[in-house]
Each structure stands twice: as C-alpha cells, then as structure tokens.
Amino acid sequence: MIRLDCHSHVKGGFWDYGGLTATSLVEAADKLGIDALCCSVPMNKPATTPEEFRACNDDMLRAMKEYPDKIWGYCFVNPGYQSESLVEIEKRITEDGMVGVKLYNQYKCSDPVVQPIVRKTIELKVPILQHAGYLTDPIEAAKQPNISDAHDIVQLANLFPEAMIVEAHLPGGGDWQWALKTIRKAKNVFVDTSGSIVDCGFVERAVEYVGAERILFGTDLSMEEGVGKILDAEITQEEKKLIFGENLSRILRRRPK
C-alpha cells in the first residue's frame, strides 16, 4: 500500500522545523513506510516578500534535488504580490518540477487577491495546499488573524469548480467536526489528515462525511501521529489505500509531465 505524505516540510527559509534535515526526514519516512513526501517551506509572516518566498522555494528545490524520489515540492507564494507569485508558480512547476502550490496565512483564501493564483493552478493542473483552521480558542485565533477556515475554502471552491484545493491539517486546525460539516458538499475540496491531533474517531468521521476519495494522508511533521491515525481507523483496507496514497497519486497525475 503506497504511502504518500501530502503535507510535510523541509528545513529552510526562516524556519528550523525542530532541526529536522532532509536526510533525517527521509530516514524517518523510511522507518514509517512513507514512500514520498510533498513538502514546502512556507513563512509565517504577513508581508512575506517575493525575495523571501523565492528563497523558500530555492531551499525547497535543494531538498528535492537531494532526494528526487522521496521529496516533492510545493511552491510557496504570497498572493499579495500577484505578478511575482504567478511568475514564480509558472517557473517552479514547469521548470523545477514542483507538484503544487502552498498558500499559508498571508490572506484568507476567500480574499479576491487569491483568485489569480487559483486560475494559474487550474491552468497548470496542480493542487493548492491551503493552510487552514477553525480555531475556537481566542488566544490561538488571535495568533493568525488571516487563517482560512473551511468556510473560506468552500467559497473559493465554489467559484472555481475545476480547482483542486486541499484543506490542510483538518484535525490539527481546530474544530475538525465544524470543518467537515462545512466542506461536505464542496466536491473539489480535499482534506489532509496531518497534525499532532489524534482524536480517536476522526478518520472514520471524515470518511463518513466527505468520503475516502477526498481524504489525503499527511503528517505536517507529526509523523507517528500521521501514520498511526490511519492505521487505527476502523475503515476498510480499500479506503486506507485511497487515503494513504492513491488519491494523491490521482491528483498529481493530472499535471502534464
């Protein structure tokens, strides 16, 4: 059963990620039976500049070159810099072989500034991994005023039915039950299972609400949690196959070689 981690990170940019290097990430993945990891190097900074996001993507590319069979990259951009972002995405996807776009919390994804980015991903047939969360704790919510929630994602998905939007770390992004109910009918929205939260029953409920075809295995560097929650879920082997890798394979095959 192939295991593709749709949400991981490599050290780079201005984040250390607990000291994990590309090598130690791949070693950990090997131990956990993870065949490949889709990674990014985002920045948690409201006004990330083009110079900064290009540097992040350079770091991403270095890790891809170091482990071409194991580490695949997302291109991170700040939609506030529209023309620079579009150029960066075009270059990273078509020339450097990145597999998708990572959007963080610079803008809510329901903000119109994000729409040109989505059009570009439709043109290039790649997914967007959208950092998201419905943070019910006021202190946590205040830390990320522009974090997108499932409602923002559904708005965007409805505007662009051809887009492939992945709501990142559903269980690690606050009230996952609220999010599942919100995205239930948005067929072009996928959810990733990453994050440190391992609420027993989460995966089963996700399958019940959105179907296994829309769920992607991910870790967000919570690697034992990421694998363990799928292993434990009381769902069929066929559903586990879809979640662990077949769904992501299907999405990534849409991108022209």
Added chain:
Amino acid sequence: MIVDFNAYVGYWPFRRLPARSADEVVRLLDKGGIDIAVVSSLNSTLYADAHEGNLELIDETRQHKDRLIPVAVLNPKYPGWEHDLEECIRLGFKGVRLYPQYHNYALTDDECLKLVSKASEMNLTVSIPMRLRDRRGRHWIDVARDIEFAEVEQLASRMPDSRIILLESRGAENSTVTKYRNVYFETSRISTTLGEMAKLFRLVGASRLIFGSGAPLKYISPAKLRIQLLDVPDEARESILWRNAFDLLGLKTRD
C-alpha cells in the same frame, strides 16, 4: 507486554467517543495491542462530586480486573476527599489522578499538597494530565487551562516522597522539571521523529518514561509507533512499555 498508563472510561461531554464503557474500552485495547490500561473516570472531570465517577468506574471495571486498573479522581477542594480516598483504597483503586484544570485549583494549593502527601503515604502514584484537549479546537465552554511545568516543579520539590506521573507531557525535555527524580513522563505526545523523545531519554533515562496512549480520547497507534521508533536497547523499551508501570503500581509478573 504493554501497559497503557493514560487511558479513560466514560463520556467526554464535547465529543462522542468511539469507546465509552469499560467493555468498549477493552475492545479498543484488544485492537490496539494493549494488555493492561490504567484508567480513570472521564465523567469525574465535570461531575460536581468527582468521587461519583470513581464509584461508577469501579462498577464498570469489575468484569475486567485483569485488563483495567482503576485510579481515583479526587478533588482536593471538595469536602470529604480524605474519606473518598480511603474508600477508593478499600474498593481497589491503585492510584490517584488529578485534574486541577477542571477542578479549579493549583497544584501548590494547601489542600492539593495535603492530598498528594496522603496519597504518597499510601504508596499511591499521582498522575496529572497536562491537558485533556488541544486548545485549538476546544469547545467554547471548555476553558480549562494547560498545566505549566513550573507548577509541577513546585509540587515535586515540596513533595519529594511523591511519585508524580505527568500525562501528555510534551515539552518536558525543554524544561527543568526533568531534574526532579520523583517526576515520571508519559510518552503519548512526545515525538520520536522530531528528536524530542531521544532528548528526554538522555535527560531522565528509561526508568522515568512511561508508555501511555490517551485512549479512547486518542488513537493508540501513534503512541506505540513513538516507542517502536525510539533507538534504545530492548531492555529500555521494555521498561518504558510496561516494567516501569508494574513497579509504580506494585504489580507482579505471573512467572
């Protein structure tokens, strides 16, 4: 053999758990490959009188004495906890679990110190969850705080004869709480792949690491994978998975 030091029976008021009764929890343990679990009443977190949850728990676990080891939830701010503790010992409880974040007290309050002192005199472990729920997705009415390591340190230093088991103890490896030899660390939230577990192992050794999962609030396999991936000798792994728990609980192996 695996002993899970961090498990529960009962209802969690903010979410329907896949296993609530003792029978259901035992089935979950079977599926997860857990031989014995140390359980407390989840109901006791929000009952006005936490002891009512203990009485429910002892009834529930009676049919599973070989699998479920009950520990008592006591609220030192509530009248009669001394009587309740005595009753719990008579009924067969093997330890104490405190929820200061739900029962609204500090670990350094006089009543709490008195309770910990009394439990220690009776040779009982005192387990304390740093939290039961991640703040990011908490229900609006659940305003329970996370316990700080500094508070635990004060308790540990003032009660040197106690044996304190910190449940959900992520971050301990970056805290000075590790220098207190009467504090033990449950491993369910400590990442092996990010190097947290190895660091904690270097600081406290195998003898103060205790396996736990958080079931049925949490899936079991993530916690098991952490110990499987930990690069330590088999003897140390056995200590973490069950021998330390046996020692703390005064259990004996059959052979």
